[in-house]
Amino acid sequence: MTKKYVTTAIPYVNGKPHIGHAVDYCLADVCARYYRLLGDEVRFQAGTDEHGNKIFQKAEDLNIPVQEYVDKNSEKFKEFIKLLGISNTDFIRTTNQEHERRCQEIWRRLASHIYLANYEGWYCTGCERFVTDKEYEENDGVCPDHQKPYEKLEEENYYLRIADFKDEIKEAIVSEKMKILPEFRKNEILKLLDDSPDVSISRPKSQLTWGVTVPDDENQVMYVWIDALSNYITVLGYPEEEISAWWPAAAQFVGKDILRFHAIIWPAMLIGLDLPLPKVLVSHGMILADGQKMSKSIGNVVDPLEVLNKYGLDAFRYYFLRHIDTFMDSDFTWEKFESAYNNELANDLGNLVQRLAVLASKNGVKLDKHSQLEMSVEYRELMDNFEFSKAFDYVWVKVQNINRKIDEDKPWVLAKNGEVEKLRNCLNSLILELLNVNYMLSPFIPETAEKISKIFDGKIEPPEMPLFPKS
Numbered sequence: 415m416t417k418k419y420v421t422t423a424i425p426y427v428n429g430k431p432h433i434g435h436a437v438d439y440c441l442a443d444v445c446a447r448y449y450r451l452l453g454d455e456v457r458f459q460a461g462t463d464e465h466g467n468k469i470f471q472k473a474e475d476l477n478i479p480v481q482e483y484v485d486k487n488s489e490k491f492k493e494f495i496k497l498l499g500i501s502n503t504d505f506i507r508t509t510n511q512e513h514e515r516r517c518q519e520i521w522r523r524l525a526s527h528i529y530l531a532n533y534e535g536w537y538c539t540g541c542e543r544f545v546t547d548k549e550y551e552e553n554d555g556v557c558p559d560h561q562k563p564y565e566k567l568e569e570e571n572y573y574l575r576i577a578d579f580k581d582e583i584k585e586a587i588v589s590e591k592m593k594i595l596p597e598f599r600k601n602e603i604l605k606l607l608d609d610s611p612d613v614s615i616s617r618p619k620s621q622l623t624w625g626v627t628v629p630d631d632e633n634q635v636m637y638v639w640i641d642a643l644s645n646y647i648t649v650l651g652y653p654e655e656e657i658s659a660w661w662p663a664a665a666q667f668v669g670k671d672i673l674r675f676h677a678i679i680w681p682a683m684l685i686g687l688d689l690p691l692p693k694v695l696v697s698h699g700m701i702l703a704d705g706q707k708m709s710k711s712i713g714n715v716v717d718p719l720e721v722l723n724k725y726g727l728d729a730f731r732y733y734f735l736r737h738i739d740t741f742m743d744s745d746f747t748w749e750k751f752e753s754a755y756n757n758e759l760a761n762d763l764g765n766l767v768q769r770l771a772v773l774a775s776k777n778g779v780k781l782d783k784h785s786q787l788e789m790s791v792e793y794r795e796l797m798d799n800f801e802f803s804k805a806f807d808y809v810w811v812k813v814q815n816i817n818r819k820i821d822e823d824k825p826w827v828l829a830k831n832g833e834v835e836k837l838r839n840c841l842n843s844l845i846l847e848l849l850n851v852n853y854m855l856s857p858f859i860p861e862t863a864e865k866i867s868k869i870f871d872g873k874i875e876p877p878e879m880p881l882f883p884k885s
C-alpha cells in the first residue's frame with residue numbers, strides 16, 4: 415500500500431465560505447478518493463488561515479476580539495467541509511499553539527537564509543502581498559483584484575533570500591520534479607521566478623500584532639504566508655515528527671491566484687529546510703458568477719449553503735466537478751446549474767437507475783455474481799493527470815450510452831414476450847455496466863454512488879424516492 419498526501423489551500427477566515435472555496439476542497443477530495451480506490455493510504459489536510467492584517471482589521475471593524483472572531487469563522491469552514499462530503503483526515507488552524515511553535519522552529523532552521531533590512535515599498539492587504547515597483551506602476555497604484563490602492567510601507571523587515579534557491583527551484587520546475595499543472599502556468603511561474611526579489615517575511619509589531627512572533631525578536635511577527643505555507647508540514651508534526659512517510663505531497667491543490675506563493679516561496683522554504691518539493695502543484699481556475707468576479711459590492715456572491723440546502727450534496731459536487739473546468743475559469747449561474755441538475759443528474763442518471771431497478775425487481779431478476787469492478791484505461795489516464803472535469807465527462811458519456819443501450823435492447827419487450835433467459839442476460843449486462851460506471855463516479859459523487867451500489871446489491875429494490883427529484 416502506497417502512502418499519499420493531498421493538500422488544500424487554507425482559506426482566510428475574514429468571512430464565511432463562498433462557492434469559490436469549494437473548488438480546492440472538491441478537487442482534492444476527488445483526488446483522495448481516487449487514490450483510495452487504487453488502494454493507497456491517504457492523508458488529506460484542510461484547515462484555516464487565521465493570521466494577518468486582513469483578518470485583524472475585519473475583527474476590529476466588527477468590534478469582536480480577534481481570537482473569538484477566528485474561532486467562530488473557522489468553525490464555519492469546518493462545517494462547510496462536512497456538508498461537502500470532504501474526506502479530509504486532518505484539519506489545521508494556524509492559531510493553534512502547536513502550529514505556531516513549529517513555525518518558529520521552521521524559522522530558526524531557515525535562519526542562514528534570512529536577513530534584516532529596511533523595506534520601503536507597497537503592500538496589498540487584500541492579497542496579503544508585497545508588490546514590486548514595476549507592478550505598482552503597471553496597475554497605477556491600485557490592486558486589480560481588490561480595487562484598493564496599495565499601501566506604502568516603510569519599515570524594518572526580515573527577508574528570505576530567494577536568490578539562494580532560484581536555480582534549484584527552476585531546475586525542479588523545468589525537469590518536472592515539481593510538476594506545475596496546467597502546463598501553461600509553468601512559463602508564467604518561471605518568468606516570475608526570474609524577476610523575483612528576496613521576499614519580506616515579517617512585519618513589525620508596531621504595525622501588526624496578529625501573527626506568530628519571530629523567534630528571538632519580540633518586535634516582529636511573521637509574514638502571514640510564511641506561517642500559512644508551513645501548515646502543510648506542521649500538520650504532519652514537523653519538525654519533531656518524522657514526516658517522510660507522507661512528505662513530499664503527492665498533490666497540492668491551489669487557486670491560480672496563489673500559485674506564485676506555492677511555486678516560489680514554498681519551494682524556497684522547503685529547500686532551505688532540506689525537504690523534498692511536492693510532486694505536483696495543481697492550480698485551478700476561478701469561479702465567476704454570471705461572467706464576473708464574485709464580490710460583495712457587485713452583490714453577486716453565491717451562497718454555497720443555498721445550493722446545498724436546495725439541491726443536496728452530490729448535485730453541488732456534480733456541477734462543481736464537471737461544469738467547472740478543473741484548470742480554467744468557469745461560470746456559475748443558477749440557470750446553468752438547474753439545467754445540469756434536471757437534464758443530466760435527474761434524467762441521465764436518476765432515471766437510468768430507476769428504470770433498471772424497476773425492470774429487475776418486477777421481473778424478479780437478481781444480479782449474477784460479478785467480477786471485480788474496473789476503471790478503464792482512459793479514465794485512469796485522465797485521473798492520473800488530474801484532468802478531473804474531463805474524466806467526469808468521459809464517465810458521463812458512459813452513463814448516456816447505457817441509456818441508449820436500454821432503448822435499443824428494449825428489455826420491456828423481452829418481458830412482455832416471456833423471453834426470461836434473454837431478459838435476465840440483458841438486465842444483468844446493463845446493471846453490471848452501470849455498476850462499473852458507478853465505481854468510476856464514486857470519487858465525484860460518493861453519496862449517490864453508495865446509494866446505487868446498495869440498490870443493486872442482493873434483492874433489487876427501486877428507490878422509494880427518485881435519486882434526484884426534478885426541481
Ligand code: MSP
Pocket residue numbers: 422423424425426433434435437438463642643645667668669670671672699700701702708
Ligand atoms: N489563505 C490563503 C491561502 C493559504 S494556503 C497556504 C488564501 N485564502 S483565500 O481564502 O483567499 O483562498 C482560499 C482558496 O480559495 C484559494 O485556493 C483560492 O484560489 C480559492 N478561491 C477563492 N475564490 C475563488 C473563486 N472565486 N473561484 C475558485 N477558487 C477561489 O488565499
